[in-house]
Amino acid sequence: MSSLKEKTITVVGSGLIGRSWAMVFLSGGYKVKIYDNKAGQASAAISEIKKQLVELQQARMLRGNLSAAEQLSLLSSHDDLQQALEGAYFVQECVFEDLEAKQTVFQEVENLVTENVILSSSTSCLMPSNVFCRVKNQTRCIISHPVNPPYYVRLVELVPHPKTHETVMDVAYSLMTDVGQAPVRLRKEIDGFALNRVQYAIIAESWRLVQDGVISVKDIDLVMSEGLGMRYAFLGPIETMHLNAPEGIEDYLQRYSEGIKRVLTTFGPVPEFSGEAAARITKEISELIPGDQEHLTGRRERRDQMLMGLAKLKK
Ligand code: NAD
Numbered sequence: 608m609s610s611l612k613e614k615t616i617t618v619v620g621s622g623l624i625g626r627s628w629a630m631v632f633l634s635g636g637y638k639v640k641i642y643d644n645k646a647g648q649a650s651a652a653i654s655e656i657k658k659q660l661v662e663l664q665q666a667r668m669l670r671g672n673l674s675a676a677e678q679l680s681l682l683s684s685h686d687d688l689q690q691a692l693e694g695a696y697f698v699q700e701c702v703f704e705d706l707e708a709k710q711t712v713f714q715e716v717e718n719l720v721t722e723n724v725i726l727s728s729s730t731s732c733l734m735p736s737n738v739f740c741r742v743k744n745q746t747r748c749i750i751s752h753p754v755n756p757p758y759y760v761r762l763v764e765l766v767p768h769p770k771t772h773e774t775v776m777d778v779a780y781s782l783m784t785d786v787g788q789a790p791v792r793l794r795k796e797i798d799g800f801a802l803n804r805v806q807y808a809i810i811a812e813s814w815r816l817v818q819d820g821v822i823s824v825k826d827i828d829l830v831m832s833e834g835l836g837m838r839y840a841f842l843g844p845i846e847t848m849h850l851n852a853p854e855g856i857e858d859y860l861q862r863y864s865e866g867i868k869r870v871l872t873t874f875g876p877v878p879e880f881s882g883e884a885a886a887r888i889t890k891e892i893s894e895l896i897p898g899d900q901e902h903l904t905g906r907r908e909r910r911d912q913m914l915m916g917l918a919k920l921k922k
Contacts, residue, residue: 617695621652625701634671635786642691649684735768759914824891
């Protein structure tokens with residue numbers, strides 16, 4: 608990773624995710640042009656990225672082989688979309704999670720770029736067929752869904768529009784691999800993609816267990832952080848099954864599938880996430896971590912520190 612690439616990527620939207628994508632692409636030696644429709648926002652993003660790259664360099668956590676100064680020399684900010692798109696082969700959209708806003712952005716972008724430029728969205732939970740419905744050539748469209756914070760959590764879900772060309776998936780896959788992310792391909796679009804479907808299953812059952820008085824908020828979070836999460840940082844649920852019986856997955860299914868099915872039939876309905884249960888769960892978590900900015904920022908910094916250490920360990 609990370610010799611100079613002579614290839615340009617345009618990042619549209621310079622919020623949390625736009626800035627993170629910019630840092631990831633810079634680490635791989637790509638030229639990055641960042642645009643935001645709020646005047647001054649893209650240049651403010653550059654100052655923030657500069658600060659972060661310098662801090663990462665000091666902490667010896669800078670990604671790629673280029674120094675912070677070399678990476679910064681590849682970055683420019685633009686208040687004009689046309690200027691920002693000049694020379695780009697890949698456009699990563701990172702505007703608000705608002706369908707209308709994204710549809711308008713892609714319509715505008717398509718009118719300003721040549722036929723072979725790839726149009727990629729960061730959307731967390733909008734379907735590709737909706738996000739790209741105003742684009743004329745939908746074969747070049749893809750969702751590249753990152754996980755927050757993308758600089759440490761490397762997964763990227765690549766989700767095609769029904770008309771997306773396989774070569775577009777391949778180019779996105781190569782780019783993500785080249786910059787050190789860990790891409791996965793979804794073969795077709797589905798609401799929530801893969802990560803959020805799994806995450807929501809975990810949230811739902813955790814919520815039900817607390818709601819029904821089985822366990823406290825503190826303890827259900829420990830079930831993940833001290834239990835399942837320990838191995839899920841290194842292996843997934845299918846490999847877990849394969850390793851958890853002496854003779855592998857077939858043995859596991861023979862031993863445990865009836866028990867799994869029995870437990871699964873006891874799962875409750877989709878929670879409402881409101882009312883008395885929501886008030887109680889909010890109170891419990893707020894007693895552990897008060898919801899003011901000082902405490903939340905402190906916990907986010909701790910999360911990023913831990914993720915940094917884990918990313919090092921996983922290398
Ligand atoms: P954010 O609110 O931090 O930033 C959005 C930025 O887009 C702002 O700077 C805003 O000025 C700019 N913007 C809005 N409309 C624009 C337009 N028409 N043209 C150019 N710029 C425009 O949001 P975020 O958290 O960075 O999220 C961006 C996208 O990434 C969303 O689709 C979100 O779902 C997705 N995402 C977020 C996370 C997360 O944890 N925050 C994780 C994965 C994916």
